[in-house]
Amino acid sequence: MAVLPDLPAAAMACAEGRRFVAEHLRRWEVPFQVCDTVVLLTSELIANAVRHGPPPLCLQVDVDQGRVRVAVSDSNPVLPVLTRPDYEAVGGRGLWLIDTMAEAWGCAPQPPGKVVWCEVLLT
Template identity: 40%
Template sequence: MQILRTPLVHNFPVAAEDQAVPKARRLVLQVVRDWGLPLPDETLDETALLSSEVIANAVRHAAGPCDVTVRWTGLRLRVEVTDTAPRLPSPRTHALYAESGRGLMLVASLAAAWGTTPTATGKVVWFEMTPPATPTAALDELAS
């Protein structure tokens, strides 16, 4: 499997409305598929789940629309959600049967990396996914 090393970026706004999250999730996946990135279905499914989580948080907690940026760095897929809420999110511990509050725990456990960055008008919440190691890369890692 050859890894596409060329950086790619796609940005789109997300309205603060009922169907915004599923629409935005589908658009993230469509962008990734259109780029032909070397990501297996499992990674795409996880990307969809994590995109839903961070976009839903932005739609729920920010006053107004947010922006989503999908970025291929050449090594990782990065999804960034920019909103106007100044409070930075942090994973919380919830009761076993709580109906919400587990989103960032999912992001932390499934993403290769994630974080938040304050901005002048709010924040950016981002996560990164990596393609699986190619057999050659795995052999090189074992040899070192």
């Protein structure tokens, strides 16, 4: 497992998180296509945490039992709710994208806030 504690709650957080995850997935020899998907979903998880949860933010990535798991925690205890945005909506597609592309995802209280995670199969 790799952990990036104190991820900045700013615009640069997504880029820093993508870079961190991509470097570890390459080191762990995760297939390129899986890596691309996981990096995209990481960006969405971080963007949601930056937008809706105050710091501290923490990013975790792990490869185990045939899957990659990414988790982002923040200090907002309000759990996200999956919605399907209207085609004309400007935003609101992050969690829908995660739900569509990940094998599984979820969220749970983690004092003082929550953790939101997703998993992608290695195959």
